[in-house]
Amino acid sequence: DRATWDAVQAKIEEHARAYNAGAVPRRKTSYLLTGMLKCGCCGALRQINGGSTQRYYRCTANRKRGTCTNRLSVREGLTKQRVLEAIGGALSSPESVAYIRRRLAERLGSLSRDSATEATERAARLERTEERIRGLILMQAEGDRSPLVAQMRTDLEAQAETERTAIEDLRAQATAPIRLPPVELLTDRVLALKALTDAPDVERARAALKRYLRDGTITLSPDVGADGKPAYVARAEFLPLVFLTENAETPSEGYQGGRCPRSVARGRFARCTTSFLRG
Numbered sequence: 349d350r351a352t353w354d355a356v357q358a359k360i361e362e363h364a365r366a367y368n369a370g371a372v373p374r375r376k377t378s379y380l381l382t383g384m385l386k387c388g389c390c391g392a393l394r395q396i397n398g399g400s401t402q403r404y405y406r407c408t409a410n411r412k413r414g415t416c417t418n419r420l421s422v423r424e425g426l427t428k429q430r431v432l433e434a435i436g437g438a439l440s441s442p443e444s445v446a447y448i449r450r451r452l453a454e455r456l457g458s459l460s461r462d463s464a465t466e467a468t469e470r471a472a473r474l475e476r477t478e479e480r481i482r483g484l485i486l487m488q489a490e491g492d493r494s495p496l497v498a499q500m501r502t503d504l505e506a507q508a509e510t511e512r513t514a515i516e517d518l519r520a521q522a523t524a525p526i527r528l529p530p531v532e533l534l535t536d537r538v539l540a541l542k543a544l545t546d547a548p549d550v551e552r553a554r555a556a557l558k559r560y561l562r563d564g565t566i567t568l569s570p571d572v573g574a575d576g577k578p579a580y581v582a583r584a585e586f587l588p589l590v591f592l593t594e595n596a597e598t599p600s601e602g603y604q605g606g607r608c609p610r611s612v613a614r615g616r617f618a619r620c621t622t623s624f625l626r627g
Contacts, residue, residue, distance in 0.1 A: 378550050379403065380428050381566065384558060388569025388583075390416040397421060405568070420570045422580050431566060431582055432545060436538050439588055445534055448588045455589070460522045467518035474511040477504055537591055560591045 377383075377396070385394040385405055392409035403424040409416035438444050484501040545553045558564035562585035573579035 379424055380545060380550055380554055380557070381405070381424075381431065382554070384554070384561070384564060384566055385427070386565050386567045387416060387418055388567045388581075389418040392416060394568060396424060418570055420578055420580065422568065427568075427582070428545075431584070432542070434582070435560075435586055436542065438586060439534060439538050439591070444588070448534065448592065452589060452592070460524075463518045464522040467515050467522060470511050470515045470518065474508060474515065477508045477511065480504055481508065534592065541591070560587055561585065562587060 379396055382396060383393065386392065387394055387407040387409065390407065390409045392407055394405040395408050395411075397404050397406040397411060404421035405424060405427055406421040407416050407418045410418050439448075481501060481504045484497055484504070487497055488501070541556075544556055547553060566582055566584040568580045568582055571579045571581045
């Protein structure tokens with residue numbers, strides 16, 4: 349009944365107010381990689397753990413629950429430095445630049461073939477629609493003046509026009525020349541990433557960096573450095589084409605564009621790894 353319903357709703361609101369009053373608000377963090385680092389032993393996130401003068405990333409499963417044997421911590425500043433150096437190096441080397449341009453060309457070629465296939469399918473559908481229109485025209489020529497036939501013809505003619513426009517656009521895409529962005533564009537993007545990660549808005553930089561990584565994560569696995577000291581190996585799958593095409597609206601000076609749709613960034617393209625010693 350209504351009275352019971354109102355009483356239940358009032359109770360729900362009362363509990364909600366009490367819960368929200370005691371909730372701990374989400375705290376912003378000034379550390380770029382927070383929420384992105386995973387333990388290579390158990391898969392748990394690594395969180396900042398304060399030291400006397402430095403901040404360290406440590407496995408939460410080990411520190412809070414004791415369910416992971418990985419007690420190795422790593423300095424926050426060193427982690428950020430080495431990860432960003434690895435990404436910049438992976439994107440700046442001649443081999444990486446050539447690889448990215450090759451994969452971009454392959455993806456654009458695939459899009460051209462897809463456009464041509466879709467244009468063929470739409471052309472077949474257009475032919476069937478035009479055949480139905482001819483049938484309706486014949487019915488009207490033989491004296492059928494019903495509103496239903498007239499409306500069907502109007503609808504089919506509008507559909508046919510839409511198909512013609514789509515086919516024209518698809519054929520233009522399929523035959524357009526593939527122009528790759530210049531090498532300088534990639535350098536510009538690396539500099540833009542560095543500027544972003546050095547900016548005060550850490551949350552914006554973190555969100556961007558997560559988009560450039562497969563699953564938005566970096567895995568830290570314990571290892572031994574060349575000097576025999578405890579070390580970590582950081583492994584992340586970086587998506588350079590996402591990085592490149594997401595910023596396509598701000599190309600380097602002199603670049604005249606070409607087909608560089610965001611869809612080229614879908615899929616797996618490259619990995620970069622780095623190792624750094626515990627500090």
